[in-house]
Amino acid sequence: MYRLVLDTALDYSYLGILEDDNILYESYELGKNNHSETLMPKLESALKDNNITLKDIKEVYVGIGPGSYTGVRIAVVIGKMLAVMNNITLYTFSSLFSLVSNKTFECYAFVDSRRGNCYTAHFDYKDSKFIRLTEDSVEVIKDYFKDTDENIIIKESKPNPLVIINSDLIERVEDVNSLSPNYLQLVEAERIKMGLK
Amino acid sequence: MYILSFESSCDETSVAVTKDGKYVLSNEVLSQIDIFKEYGGVVPEISSREHVKGITYAYLSALKNANLTMDDIDYVAVTEGPGLIGSLLTGINASKIVALNYNKPLVGVNHLSGHIYAACIEHDIEFPCLALVISGGHTELVVMKDHYDFNKIGSTKDDAVGEVFDKVARIIGIPYPGGPLLDKIGRDGKAIYHLPRPVLNSKDYSFSFSGLKSATLNLVESLEKDGIKYEIKDIARSFEEAVSEVLLKKTKKAIEEYNIKEVVVVGGSAANSVIRETLVSGIKDVKVTFPHLKYCGDNAAMIGISAYYKIKKGEIDDITLSPKSRLDL
Ligand SMILES: [Zn+2]
Numbered sequence: 001m002y003r004l005v006l007d008t009a010l011d012y013s014y015l016g017i018l019e020d021d022n023i024l025y026e027s028y029e030l031g032k033n034n035h036s037e038t039l040m041p042k043l044e045s046a047l048k049d050n051n052i053t054l055k056d057i058k059e060v061y062v063g064i065g066p067g068s069y070t071g072v073r074i075a076v077v078i079g080k081m082l083a084v085m086n087n088i089t090l091y092t093f094s095s096l097f098s099l100v101s102n103k104t105f106e107c108y109a110f111v112d113s114r115r116g117n118c119y120t121a122h123f124d125y126k127d128s129k130f131i132r133l134t135e136d137s138v139e140v141i142k143d144y145f146k147d148t149d150e151n152i153i154i155k156e157s158k159p160n161p162l163v164i165i166n167s168d169l170i171e172r173v174e175d176v177n178s179l180s181p182n183y184l185q186l187v188e189a190e191r192i193k194m195g196l197k
Numbered sequence: 198m199y200i201l202s203f204e205s206s207c208d209e210t211s212v213a214v215t216k217d218g219k220y221v222l223s224n225e226v227l228s229q230i231d232i233f234k235e236y237g238g239v240v241p242e243i244s245s246r247e248h249v250k251g252i253t254y255a256y257l258s259a260l261k262n263a264n265l266t267m268d269d270i271d272y273v274a275v276t277e278g279p280g281l282i283g284s285l286l287t288g289i290n291a292s293k294i295v296a297l298n299y300n301k302p303l304v305g306v307n308h309l310s311g312h313i314y315a316a317c318i319e320h321d322i323e324f325p326c327l328a329l330v331i332s333g334g335h336t337e338l339v340v341m342k343d344h345y346d347f348n349k350i351g352s353t354k355d356d357a358v359g360e361v362f363d364k365v366a367r368i369i370g371i372p373y374p375g376g377p378l379l380d381k382i383g384r385d386g387k388a389i390y391h392l393p394r395p396v397l398n399s400k401d402y403s404f405s406f407s408g409l410k411s412a413t414l415n416l417v418e419s420l421e422k423d424g425i426k427y428e429i430k431d432i433a434r435s436f437e438e439a440v441s442e443v444l445l446k447k448t449k450k451a452i453e454e455y456n457i458k459e460v461v462v463v464g465g466s467a468a469n470s471v472i473r474e475t476l477v478s479g480i481k482d483v484k485v486t487f488p489h490l491k492y493c494g495d496n497a498a499m500i501g502i503s504a505y506y507k508i509k510k511g512e513i514d515d516i517t518l519s520p521k522s523r524l525d526l
Binding site: 180 | 245246253267282286289290297299
C-alpha cells in the first residue's frame, strides 16, 4: 500500500512516499517561503519516477501545525483535496511531533514563533515509542526553558515518516470538509475583538 | 469544453463548472461577508483560514450541482492574481492537486479578466468592446479589440469605486459592507448636495475618488457643526451621482475615441443601481451590458469563462503556477 506524508508547517517542506514500511521517496527541503512552488513539481516527478499515480495512494498523512500560517495551509489543503477526490483516509499529526520523530529520547520540540515566543511540546520516549507529555502550546522562551538541557530541545531535524505513521499520536480525520490547521493562536483582529491583548 | 474553476483571491471561496466559455453549470460561492461585518472589513489572515475550511465543500458541491464527474472536465482553471496572497494560495494549491490527480491541464486566470468575462455568460460581446471594471479593489477602463486582447487605458489613482463606497458609507454611519446598503438607502434620496467630480474633465482616462470621499466627510461635518438637519439618504444619493457622472463621462469619451461597439460594466460595484441607471440612460448609441447580479461579485464561474478564451488562444500553464498579489492584464 502506498502512503503520502506531507508537512509544510515549519522551516522545511517534507514530502514522503511510502510503500508499506519502505520509504520509496522523500524530500526534505529547508527554506521558508517557497513551499508552495517547490512541493507540487516535486510530487509530480516523484510519482513519475516511481511509476505510480496519486490514485495509487491509499492514505495521506499531513502535518497540521502549529507553525507558519501560510505554510501549514499548503499540506492541509492538499490532504483535504486528496481525501475527497480519491475517497481515501486522511490522518493528521502535530508538526511538532514530526519535528522530533527522528529522535529516540525524551525531548522538546521547539519552533520560534517570534516576539520571544515559541511553539513547543514535550515528548517522552519509552519502549521505542513517543508519548506526549504536554499538548502543543505557545510559551515564552526564556521562562519556559530556563532550566532545560539544551540537548533535548529539538529545533531542526528531518521527520521520520515511519515513526509518524506507526505512532499513536496521529489522528484519523472523520470530517474532512471542516478540517482546519491547528494554528494555536487567534488572529490579531480576533483577539482585539474579544477584548484580549 | 468543460472547465472546473477556482476563485479565492479575496473573501469568497468559489468553485464552478462552466461550458464552452458561455454557460454556467454550477457556481458554488462561500461568502465570508458575515464574518467581516463584525470587523468592518476584510482581515486577510481570517480570510485565508476560511478558504482552507471551505475549499473541499465548494469543490464537491460544484461538481455535484453540475451533475458531472472529473472525467467530464477538460481543464482546471484558477485565479492566479491579483489578490491577497494567503487567500490565492488555497485556490492555487487545490487546483494544482486536482490537475495532477486527474491529469488535466491547468490554466491560471487574471482576476480582472474574470470580472470582464462575467459579461460573456450567455452573451456574445461585440468588438471593439470597452470594459469598465469597478469593484472594491479596481477601477479600470479596458479596451478589447478581440477576445483576450486587453488594452488598459485608465485606472484609479487612489481609491477604487467599491472602496470609496465603503468609506463614504462609514462616514454616514452605514455598517460594512457599505456598498449594497448605501445603494438601498440612496434609492429614496435626492442629490441635493453638490459634491466634486474629480478629474471629470481631465484629458486622460484616469480616475480619482479620494477627494470625493474627503468632500463628503467635510460636508457631513459642516452640516453637523452648523446644526443643519440632513438625511443620509440624500448624502448617499449625492455621492452616488457624483461617482456615476465621472464614470459616465470617461466611458463616453472612450467610446468615441476607440470606436466602441459595446460597453460591459463589471465587478462588484456594477451592482449599484444609480451607476447602472446613469450608464444605461447616458449611453445611447452603443450597447451597455451588465452581468447578472450574481456574477458581479467575486465568483469562480467568471474565472472559468475567462479561462476558455485563454485556452482558445493557446495559453496553458503548468503545475509551477504561483499566486501573484499584483498582476496586470
Ligand atoms: Zn473581484
